[in-house]
Structures are given as structure tokens and as C-alpha cells.
Amino acid sequence: MDLTQGSDEMKQARAKKMMLWFGIISMVMTFAGLTSAYVVSKNRPDWLTDFELPVSFLWSTLVIVGSSITLWLSKQAIKSGNRRNASAFLIGTLILAILFVVFQFYSFTEIVQSGYYFTGSESTITTSFIYVLVLAHLAHLAIGLIVLLVLIYNHFKQRYNAGQMLGFELGATFWHFVDFLWIYLIIFLYFFK
DSSP states (O other), X not given: OOHHHHHHXXXXXXXXXXXXXXXXXXXXXXXXXXHHHHHHHTTSTTOOSSOOOOTXXXXXXXXXXXXXXXXXXXXXXXXXXXXXXXXXXXXHHHHHHHXXXXXXXXXXXXXXXXXXXXXXXXXXXXXXXHHHHHXXXXXXXXXXXHHHHHHHHHHXXXXXXXXXXXXXXXXXXXXXXXXXXXXXXXXXXXXXX
8 A cells, every 4th residue: 555545545534534523513503502492491481390201211321321332342342353242232232222212202102191292282391392302312313323224234244343443433433422412411301400
């Protein structure tokens, strides 16, 4: 390999990482705006002060943290050449991600069964905000699921190894960001009632 080719690959890698970070920063700004609007709206007289989030949101938090751990373990397994463990951890990550989505919809069901609605004439500003925040996160999680599927596909096509991890690292960075975003949202919603 000549030096020019290596330099071009490094530039492309930097550009891809920069594009990912620009995307992440724009998502941070979106959620900062939504949570700021939530804080401002708390002063409204129709804000629910006795609303409690379902415990299943906490379970989903443990699940999504677990998915970040299994994804990190898969990366370590790939770097050490242990394809079998990497495969198991990647599939485990996908299962945990799907379980997270199931918990989210179960949590929505619990809220509605408690008599709180997200839309329509029976909704409140409080529940509508929760709905928007969680659904916006789920939209980003849907993209994260696609990223996980691409990582799994590329792993089984043997495109990752200790010397070729860029695609995996980009996907993992996005997934960890989505996980961090949920942790931020759940802490925010529990402490800013």
C-alpha cells in the first residue's frame, strides 16, 4: 500500500466520523429543545403533578444498558478474533433492543390503562410531552435497529476484524448514543415531573 492510499483512507474515515458526530449533535439539539419545552410547560396550570411513570420504563432502561454492554463485548470479541462470541453478543444485542421496544409499548399501555391518554380530547399536556419524547426516541431507535442489522450482516460476511473496525465503530457509536439518549430522557422524566 502506498502512502497516498493510506492517507486517503484516513481522510475518508475522519469524514465519516465527522458526519456521524454532526448527526448526533443535531439529535442532541432536537432533544434539548424538546426537554426545554417540557420544563417551560411545567408552569402551566393544567400540568399533571401527580403523574407517575410506569416501572416498566425502568426495566427497559436496564435492558438498553445491557444492549450497550453486549455490543461492547462483541467489539472486544471481534478484535480478539473470537467470531463465535462476537456473533452471540451481536445477536444478544439485537434481542435486547427488541425487548426494549416491547417494554416501551408495554409502558404506553400501562399509562393508558391508568386513565392517561396521549392524544385526543382526554389527553393532557404532560402525557402528550411524554408521548412525543418517547416516540422521538423510538424513531431514533428504529434507525439504531437498522444499524444493528447492518453490523450483524457485515459481521457474518466477515467484514470486521482487528484491523478493519471503522464500520463497526460508527454503528456502535450511534447505538451507544441512542442508549445514552434514553438514559438522559428517563432521568429527566423522573426528576422533572
